[in-house]
Amino acid sequence: MRVMMGVIAAGLIVAGCGDKDAQRAEADAGAVGFVPPSVTSRLDFGASMERRFRTLDRNADDRITKDELPSPNARIKAFDRNKDGVITEVEWSEGTLRWFDRMDLNHDGTVTSEERAEARKREGR
Numbered sequence: 001m002r003v004m005m006g007v008i009a010a011g012l013i014v015a016g017c018g019d020k021d022a023q024r025a026e027a028d029a030g031a032v033g034f035v036p037p038s039v040t041s042r043l044d045f046g047a048s049m050e051r052r053f054r055t056l057d058r059n060a061d062d063r064i065t066k067d068e069l070p071s072p073n074a075r076i077k078a079f080d081r082n083k084d085g086v087i088t089e090v091e092w093s094e095g096t097l098r099w100f101d102r103m104d105l106n107h108d109g110t111v112t113s114e115e116r117a118e119a120r121k122r123e124g125r
């Protein structure tokens with residue numbers, strides 16, 4: 001019985017450490033900012049954007065309110081489909097994936113640095 005308890009305790013400790021590592025990795029990602037790789041798959045893009053959402057959502061209520069936006073950002077505002085001034089998690093993921101699909105000029109499910117640059121040019125940024 002004592003051995004069993006030991007094993008369970010060890011398991012809990014290991015699980016706890018894993019969580020902390022993941023949290024630290026996310027904190028690091030937030031600290032260096034969002035740096036996209038040169039070829040981004042739709043899945044990776046979604047995951048990066050999910051992390052970005054978490055970073056922006058400072059009070060962790062799963063909504064990005066006006067005061068949580070870094071600066072007036074037309075693209076992010078466009079995610080707010082029902083125009084209530086709040087971007088929900090669903091609006092965010094739909095909006096970011098629509099944005100990805102617009103950048104993915106040859107529709108192969110990845111966005112290269114070139115496609116990204118092209119998209120920036122088209123949007124006049």
Ligand SMILES: [Ca+2]
Nearest residue numbers: 057061063064
């Ligand atoms: Ca929020």
Ligand SMILES: [Ca+2]
Nearest residue numbers: 080082084086
């Ligand atoms: Ca909304």
